[in-house]
Amino acid sequence: DQQVKQNSPSLSVQEGRISILNCDYTNSMFDYFLWYKKYPAEGPTFLISISSIKDKNEDGRFTVFLNKSAKHLSLHIVPSQPGDSAVYFCAANTGGFKTIFGAGTRLFVKA
């Protein structure tokens, strides 16, 4: 049973446009949601997180939106840059150690 789902394996966006990566979850007990970014031959790196008591968190070009009623979150990247091309993992936890990861979405930003 996948508690965190990223239904789009890949996404292609033109440089300068908005990238929207989506994530759905099933466990209403999750307290935190995180996005990690992974380049080839490197480990995932933390990008941005949001607490379940908020509906939006922004950090520069990156914004995460949380819709608890729909059990859905999204990561917006504006404007997208070629260096943003990577695999993005959505993750969630209950404020404890056990983090559940989605399968990842590969983002291609075309110059």
Next chain:
Amino acid sequence: DADVTQTPRNRITKTGKRIMLECSQTKGHDRMYWYRQDPGLGLRLIYYSFDVKDINKGEISDGYSVSRQAQAKFSLSLESAIPNQTALYFCATSAPGGSETQYFGPGTRLLVL
């Protein structure tokens, strides 16, 4: 220098062989984790450790064992490697509290023939 290091970075082995993957960290975190990544499945937790004396199984621990030699070192062993253990393996650390952000090593790519 990287905060979380893994050795080896790449390894090819044969079915039935015992191998060890090593992880070291300089972040001073007590919590350490081993994950494997497979295409289409994301990251799955193999084992985790809250301190040197506390080691716990994750969701896919069968066929694996671990050793926490020190706060900074956490090793993963495959006692008798099999081909479906071919995967990308990541070590990670975290500090307790808040969103439990994890810090990952660069990964070990393992191929079992």
